[in-house]
Amino acid sequence: MNEQQTLQLETDIARLESVASAPAILQQLLQILRQPEDEIRIENVAEAVSRDAAIAVQCLRVANSPLFGTRPVETVNGAMMVLGINKLRSLLFALCMHRTMPADKWVLDPVSFWRHSLGCALVSQRIARLIGHSDPEKVYVAGLLHDIGFLANSILYTAKFRECLHYAVEKRCPLHVAEHLVLGFSHEDSGRLLCQRWGISEDLVEMAGCHHRAETLPAAGVVVCLVHLSDLLCRLRNLGYGYEEILAVSFAQYPAWTRLAARYPALSEIDLVSFTIDLEASIDEIASFVDSVFGVPRRTAWHKS
Amino acid sequence: MLTDTTKEKSPPAAGIGVDDPAYIAIRDLIYKVSGIHHSEQKLYLLVSSCKRRFQVTNVATPSQYLDQITKAPHRDAELRLLLNEITIGETYMFRHPAQLDALRDVILPEIMAGKTKIGIQRLRFWSAGCSTGEEPYTLAMFLLEAKEKYLVGWSFEILATDLNSRSLETARAGIYGEYALRNVTDAMRRKYFKPTPDGNLEAGSMLKSLIRFDRVNLSDDSKMVFLKGIDVIFCCNVLIYFDLASKRHVVRHFFANLTPGGYLFLGHAESLFHVDETFCLVHFPGTAGYLKPSGPRAGGGK
Numbered sequence: 164m165n166e167q168q169t170l171q172l173e174t175d176i177a178r179l180e181s182v183a184s185a186p187a188i189l190q191q192l193l194q195i196l197r198q199p200e201d202e203i204r205i206e207n208v209a210e211a212v213s214r215d216a217a218i219a220v221q222c223l224r225v226a227n228s229p230l231f232g233t234r235p236v237e238t239v240n241g242a243m244m245v246l247g248i249n250k251l252r253s254l255l256f257a258l259c260m261h262r263t264m265p266a267d268k269w270v271l272d273p274v275s276f277w278r279h280s281l282g283c284a285l286v287s288q289r290i291a292r293l294i295g296h297s298d299p300e301k302v303y304v305a306g307l308l309h310d311i312g313f314l315a316n317s318i319l320y321t322a323k324f325r326e327c328l329h330y331a332v333e334k335r336c337p338l339h340v341a342e343h344l345v346l347g348f349s350h351e352d353s354g355r356l357l358c359q360r361w362g363i364s365e366d367l368v369e370m371a372g373c374h375h376r377a378e379t380l381p382a383a384g385v386v387v388c389l390v391h392l393s394d395l396l397c398r399l400r401n402l403g404y405g406y407e408e409i410l411a412v413s414f415a416q417y418p419a420w421t422r423l424a425a426r427y428p429a430l431s432e433i434d435l436v437s438f439t440i441d442l443e444a445s446i447d448e449i450a451s452f453v454d455s456v457f458g459v460p461r462r463t464a465w466h467k468s
Numbered sequence: 469m470l471t472d473t474t475k476e477k478s479p480p481a482a483g484i485g486v487d488d489p490a491y492i493a494i495r496d497l498i499y500k501v502s503g504i505h506h507s508e509q510k511l512y513l514l515v516s517s518c519k520r521r522f523q524v525t526n527v528a529t530p531s532q533y534l535d536q537i538t539k540a541p542h543r544d545a546e547l548r549l550l551l552n553e554i555t556i557g558e559t560y561m562f563r564h565p566a567q568l569d570a571l572r573d574v575i576l577p578e579i580m581a582g583k584t585k586i587g588i589q590r591l592r593f594w595s596a597g598c599s600t601g602e603e604p605y606t607l608a609m610f611l612l613e614a615k616e617k618y619l620v621g622w623s624f625e626i627l628a629t630d631l632n633s634r635s636l637e638t639a640r641a642g643i644y645g646e647y648a649l650r651n652v653t654d655a656m657r658r659k660y661f662k663p664t665p666d667g668n669l670e671a672g673s674m675l676k677s678l679i680r681f682d683r684v685n686l687s688d689d690s691k692m693v694f695l696k697g698i699d700v701i702f703c704c705n706v707l708i709y710f711d712l713a714s715k716r717h718v719v720r721h722f723f724a725n726l727t728p729g730g731y732l733f734l735g736h737a738e739s740l741f742h743v744d745e746t747f748c749l750v751h752f753p754g755t756a757g758y759l760k761p762s763g764p765r766a767g768g769g770k
Binding site for chain 1: 573741753
């Protein structure tokens with residue numbers, strides 16, 4: 164991306180706020196939900212959620228879905244209890260971000276997008292726990308937010324971004340590669356600027372801006388490396404962007420992997436074959452969750468439909 | 469392919485006689501001759517295989533049966549029949565489509581590029597533990613279809629081996645029912661099979677001529693060392709029967725059997741984690757394979 168493109172993108176991202184802005188509660192929720200699980204006070208979350216009627220209603224709808232039992236839930240507080248902090252965290256982020264997107268601007272299939280984002284959050288957090296990372300909750304949020312730049316590109320450059328998707332589907336290549344070819348920049352660039360504007364912490368800004376570039380950045384942080392690897396693992400196991408990519412990945416030879424392994428020796432104790440098989444078992448859970456949040460009818464073999 | 473049908477059987481109730489020292493001796497013998505290891509939890513599978521042979525051979529006790537497989541004149545024949553019982557399984561064609569996608573999208577283009585440079589247009593595949601033949605026939609169909617598209621001008625050979633001579637007979641006959649053919653399209657059935665009088669389908673000569681069936685014991689060094697120049701090995705749900713030492717031994721052979729740049733595919737949930745450090749694990753969409761590196765390899769598909 165050259166200087167002129169960067170300036171243009173910055174101007175466009177600033178303009179984005181008049182098209183779609185982060186809901187007022189997003190920043191407050193980010194603050195609350197980034198804390199470790201046992202430090203989050205559910206009443207604080209409930210209070211923030213109660214200030215936004217639409218989100219409160221959606222929380223109630225999900226809490227009353229078959230996924231969470233049969234007892235009727237009537238209060239926001241009750242819904243928070245039923246959902247539990249982990250599910251609540253992902254639900255609230257997804258709802259906030261989803262609300263920034265006008266319905267006619269979706270270029271990616273929203274179900275695929277959310278399954279990928281939630282899948283990446285789950286996988287990043289799972290690896291973070293396995294290797295003994297000090298803040299798996301932050302890693303979860305990073306996984307969930309990593310592709311937020313896709314939303315900006317969908318809103319700002321709808322036709323061009325559609326072209327990117329068509330190119331990627333036809334060539335079966337990674338979407339960010341198509342973005343660089345068609346747009347001259349990728350969702351990493353717009354994601355970084357968007358996160359900066361929203362006042363999201365620096366390491367998450369770096370993650371949104373470099374998660375496909377962890378290989379080439381000698382100083383890429385642990386969170387970037389974790390999200391980079393998790394993004395690949397998801398795309399390898401039916402949690403991609405809704406089309407079939409050609410991928411061949413030797414994790415052990417990836418700089419992101421070796422860098423992480425040097426710092427966290429426990430990484431080398433993960434049997435990646437078993438790990439990816441276990442991930443497959445989680446796909447249904449992620450799919451049910453996304454479907455219940457966005458009210459999408461349950462489909463099987465969704466990636467091929 | 470030995471398949472995972474054994475997993476569906478439940479461990480029997482106590483009192484079946486798994487503690488009988490003769491079964492331990494049989495277990496050790498089976499391990500010695502085949503590398504197949506029955507752990508404490510899997511011993512009941514060996515017991516039920518032996519008991520099926522008790523009926524046929526008219527013996528009443530495990531120690532009598534031990535005599536059958538250790539003493540002349542029946543020793544070799546009966547041991548082979550017992551191995552047949554132990555390694556029997558049921559499977560179907562196109563069971564692992566993700567492996568074939570990886571072959572089509574990544575592996576064959578890589579291997580073909582390397583071979584074209586040195587003027588070779590021949591590919592060799594090995595279905596190690598082919599059971600009743602579903603896997604090699606799948607591979608034959610896949611390759612014949614590819615030959616019409618991107619493998620034009622290439623020739624190939626499929627070696628299909630198993631320890632179980634009864635399975636190999638079935639594989640050579642190539643006659644299959646609906647269960648084995650459940651994933652084979654009507655067009656492929658018409659193209660590659662012919663109907664039999666009893667309503668099954670028999671693989672045609674186009675398929676059979678591509679496959680060479682042979683009985684190979686993966687623990688038999690004298691045979692394993694002669695298998696060279698293989699491009700891709702499929703060994704699905706076979707190594708699960710081996711203990712760590714035998715697994716390592718077989719995998720070392722596989723490494724030697726493969727050409728540099730060649731791949732080993734195992735069953736869906738099988739892993740060489742802590743078994744082997746020489747192969748390079750490569751993940752593809754929906755599956756993973758083990759590459760015999762031909763030089764330093766940077767990870768692709770970022």
